[in-house]
Amino acid sequence: MSLDILSMVLVTIIAAATPLMIASLGELVVERAGVLNLGVEGMMVLGAATGFAVAVETGSTLAGAAAGAGAGLALAALFGILTVGLSANQVASGLAMTILGLGLSGLVGAAYVGLKRAPAPHLNVPGLTDLPGIGRLLFGQDGFVYFAFALVAGVWWFLWRTRAGLTLRAIGDDHTATHALGLKVRKVRFRAVLFGGACAGLAGAYLSLAYTPFWAPAMTAGRGWIALALVVFASWRPLRVLAGAMLFGGATVLQLHAQAAGLGLPGQALSALPYLATILALVLLSLGRRQGGSLAPAALGRDFTPHR
Amino acid sequence: MTPAAPPARTEGPTPLFGAYGIVKRFGDFTANDGVDLEIRAGEIHALLGENGAGKSTLMKILYGLLEPTEGVVTHRGDVVRLANPEAARALGIGMVFxxxxxxxxxxxxxxxxxxxxxxLNGRTLKERIGAVGAAYGLHLDPDRPVWSLSAGERQRIEIIRCLLQDPRLVILDEPTSVLTPGEAELLFTVLERLRDEGRALLYISHRLDEVRRLCARATILRGGRVVGACDPRAETARSLAAMMVGVQVGEVKPPSGVPAGPERLVLSGLALPAPGLHGTALDGVSLSVRGGEIVGIAGIAGNGQAELFDALSGEALAPEPGMVRFDRVDSGRLGITARRRNGAAFVPEERNGHGAAPALSLSDNAILSRHATAGLSRFGVLRRAAAKALARAVIDAFDVRKAGPDPAAGTLSGGNLQKYLMGREILAEPGILVVNQPTWGVDALAAAHIRQALLDLAARGAAVLVISQDLDELFAIAGRIAVLHDGTLSPAVPAADTTRETLGLLMGGAAPPVAVTPDLTRENLARESAHAH
Incomplete structure (x- = not known):
């Protein structure tokens, strides 16, 4: 039966990792385009509130998920107008988005606190889902999980295999040079910001529709910040986001299990694990860095104003 | 590569590209004021002018990066609108930045x-890069990241990128400014071949010898207007310079003989690890500069110039005592202000942000480097009047053109700001002056002024070390020249005993740098000190 226990643990790890993956992949695309969006937490929590509210009203999880993504996108649009359109400071604007998102989500979700609804439906393939060990793991997840994995592949393919992805990476590396070549720096950045916001909103909707599933104020509990750290941890590569999200998800689950098992370690120490892992990864990355070039998109966080 | 170029036509009623009555205003500043330019197929057309004459603006209009406020661009006589670089590329305009x-x-x-x-799929593209590279002698590995390439190799990417689009007109902006003489030769061969294929080239440069060699026609801009057109081959470098600046440029007086002053700046085996990702490590740099002489350090950017300057100015400390001596004082581990107090002065390469704080006024900028050496503060309180007086003295002595009595440093043109920064240090009458790229991006008139000031300072007994990429400049002012390549410094040889070709080889690292072996360095130093007695 140990296989089933392992499988169960893995299922919970994946559940904890899914929102991190979705939000991180979105932010990865934003940062690859050269924009630092510190508003992920706010977009995520607004997505959670809006997603839950719309799902309760319509009774459709899908509509809730779409609304969550839409709410994240709307807040990202505001962020994009400020930072990409008006060249406002990205750090300050991002922090403002987080505060705004937390406030707005309280407003949107006020009427829905304490309501319960059924979690997002899980895939159920007769025969396959009931397979011992791997059945639940492979064929019994909800739609968000499959989407998150597809998103890893999609973002990887987009960045490294398409012309638009190349353009986006080039803009994140040097906006002056790419502008001089006639590439649409601000247009690409704005679209990347919208994509990142939609991903953050969707990740939030996963929390309120599938993970818990209910709405509570500030329920994201810092996952947006973990998603940001994860992008750095993954050194801006989608496949490493997958690995990092599992590690962070694993640490979260481990902490719950350790507390349940009454382990001597304080829960706070275990909660700090993902962050310690990030610091360690950053140190290792900078120790083993290449002779030249940079890991991070070179234009990250620098604003761009074309003069015309 | 199938150059389906039109037949070469040097004279004709309709030029390949024309720009007529181009006006471009930025706010109330007019960068181009009714500029006319005609470019014909099969010619290399020079665009000459000082900094701020409007060359870059015109070039950006032709490449679709800027839209003119007034005026039209024509292609084979038809008016075209170049709304963006894509439109320009579609018409066959390419650009080497x-x-x-x-x-x-x-x-x-x-x-x-x-x-x-x-x-276009990746493999086809790589094959085409290889094919164009082979056809023009521009070899490149398509899979190398750009950060690992030299300036010359980077330029090859730009040229191949241009050629892959089979351009009718190639615009080159100061293409040789970062190249070794050898790399520049290769570039000229490619350019002449492109011309012979019937393409038009617009060549922007302030190196007049190159223009005279390559170009049959030149258009000269000054203050945003066309002030003349000529055949550069029929002119001298001096007459071209005079047309660019509107007055005759005085030639600097050549350095006088071998100086007999004492050793004032001595580096012995200065070694420093690379400061960062893109930095260069200094490896056993040894040099001595006597009072009364100017020593030049040639080399291509990124070979340790910035690191050497930092080690001299005190922005980077020497790892061991005795590596840097100013007037016999071990200074390698002293801070910047301590070095200045001991009579040294420094002018870095980057004017805005390193030499000056662009948002601060000129008098505030005087305080930044002279607070300890000009008595500009008393008990920690600034003496504004003294700072203003110092700034005024610099402005008068170095003919700094500016708007308003004490404007922000960032509002000055590059040449005027550089004159101000040089004056700020030179008026302190330093015993040792270290300058990195003294006339980088400075117009001919200001450059002549700055070079003369350096010569005068040396004549008054100071040791002057000039780090420059411009060999013409070094030959004009330096008594001895050494070459910095990949963090190692060749022995300084009298300028009269060396040639551009020899220095060019050393700059490219082709000849073995002699100074790396320690015994030769000692020998060199021994010879130099024997020379003093």
């Missing part, structure tokens, strides 16, 4: 793919 428009962390092939037509 001065500050390369390359993304450092992308590969060669990726950088080229950015502007190629969509749907």
């Amino acid at each position: 001065q500050h390369f428009s390359l993304c450092e962390n992308l590969t060669v092939a990726e950088n080229i793919a950015l502007v190629m037509p969509k749907g």
